[in-house]
Amino acid sequence: MTQETRTALLDAAEQAARARGFDGFSYADLAEAVGIRKASIHYHFPSKADLSAALMDRYHAVMQQACADIDAQNDVSAGRLRALIALYRAALNEGTTMCLCVVFVTGRESLSPDVTAKITAFRAMMTAWLTKVFERAAKDRGIIGVAHPQHEARATLALLEGAHIAARAEEDVAQFDEAVALLQARC
Amino acid sequence: MTQETRTALLDAAEQAARARGFDGFSYADLAEAVGIRKASIHYHFPSKADLSAALMDRYHAVMQQACADIDAQNDVSAGRLRALIALYRAALNEGTTMCLCVVFVTGRESLSPDVTAKITAFRAMMTAWLTKVFERAAKDRGIIGVAHPQHEARATLALLEGAHIAARAEEDVAQFDEAVALLQARC
DNA sequence: CGCTATATACCTACCATTAGGTAGTCGCAG
DNA sequence: CTGCGACTACCTAATGGTAGGTATATAGCG
Numbered sequence: 289m290t291q292e293t294r295t296a297l298l299d300a301a302e303q304a305a306r307a308r309g310f311d312g313f314s315y316a317d318l319a320e321a322v323g324i325r326k327a328s329i330h331y332h333f334p335s336k337a338d339l340s341a342a343l344m345d346r347y348h349a350v351m352q353q354a355c356a357d358i359d360a361q362n363d364v365s366a367g368r369l370r371a372l373i374a375l376y377r378a379a380l381n382e383g384t385t386m387c388l389c390v391v392f393v394t395g396r397e398s399l400s401p402d403v404t405a406k407i408t409a410f411r412a413m414m415t416a417w418l419t420k421v422f423e424r425a426a427k428d429r430g431i432i433g434v435a436h437p438q439h440e441a442r443a444t445l446a447l448l449e450g451a452h453i454a455a456r457a458e459e460d461v462a463q464f465d466e467a468v469a470l471l472q473a474r475c
Numbered sequence: 476m477t478q479e480t481r482t483a484l485l486d487a488a489e490q491a492a493r494a495r496g497f498d499g500f501s502y503a504d505l506a507e508a509v510g511i512r513k514a515s516i517h518y519h520f521p522s523k524a525d526l527s528a529a530l531m532d533r534y535h536a537v538m539q540q541a542c543a544d545i546d547a548q549n550d551v552s553a554g555r556l557r558a559l560i561a562l563y564r565a566a567l568n569e570g571t572t573m574c575l576c577v578v579f580v581t582g583r584e585s586l587s588p589d590v591t592a593k594i595t596a597f598r599a600m601m602t603a604w605l606t607k608v609f610e611r612a613a614k615d616r617g618i619i620g621v622a623h624p625q626h627e628a629r630a631t632l633a634l635l636e637g638a639h640i641a642a643r644a645e646e647d648v649a650q651f652d653e654a655v656a657l658l659q660a661r662c
Numbered sequence: 663c664g665c666t667a668t669a670t671a672c673c674t675a676c677c678a679t680t681a682g683g684t685a686g687t688c689g690c691a692g
Numbered sequence: 693c694t695g696c697g698a699c700t701a702c703c704t705a706a707t708g709g710t711a712g713g714t715a716t717a718t719a720g721c722g
Contacts, residue, residue, distance in 0.1 A: 293697080308583075309498060311496060311498035314680075316682095327701090336682065395581070443655070445641065450635070467629045512673060514673075514709085517708090
């Protein structure tokens, strides 16, 4: 039971954070969402800092696994990149939520240093994975015009997160699609 | 005098919002920053919604003017795009602040519909300007490989905002530079 | 000119609500 | 009969916002 409640809390918190930002949801909101009393949340997550750290840990793990799955299911670089774009597109939830990482960066000042470090780690992981994709592309020629894999990787991560913002700004996935259209066309 | 205080409040609010997000600053913070009593702020901005609307109005006007200045000082497309990149880079303030627009989108749910509309208007303005730059590039060949000006514009805006996030995430402007390196190389 | 009226730009003193967090209690499964 | 996983009942600080007062400046007018 403890695990179920904990997971439910993380789910609700992630949903809320991605929709409203770190400062945009409270323990009271989570309590109502999960069907538990506000004070009981402190049993699972003593402080909001603990909660957000757990949130980042899980997000990191899930995304890492998702990247591994993409690798397993796609041999060529182009397929991998297309799959990542699709992953980010799905994360939008019709323009109602954004990447946890993006949301946390905006509220950086409210975060514990612990969480800040986890954000850095997450970005490093994604950049490393993307760099490998572009290195592969330089060989298999699956993506057009790849010259500098690491710069491509950083640009792609920025583009995807920026496209999230664009879509969220107008609650319209089409904004995401237009922003990534050229990248997609290179695959 | 009224104008001075009002401007000081907008300055403090913009700085705070760009550093900590919409939900990350309070009237109390502004009061201390400006040297006025908290309640007096309501004289200038009855509600926080009014404040944020004024903030977006000013931001929109300032950026529009900045784009016009860029146009006046640069004839070729490449120069204009380089200047915009420099503008966004400067807005980072060494990785401590982000674009107002990005920050407001994250806290979208806390915003009044009024402000949401202003965000859309701001993005439309920037996209239109960028589209013109890329249309010009298609003629003067100042930027490499421009095929679809509007998609280039949307991708560029997303990239710049994403690069802001990258830099803010680690409080390091170098992250911005790496993310925009390939775009810069095309100029 | 002097006298009133109004508006400006602040102030002090509150308000209700919500924030994250704490202390201590209790039912119940092992 | 112990300890998990909840609960009730609080707490303090902070939130955005309101009510009403006040010093100063300006405008209208006889």
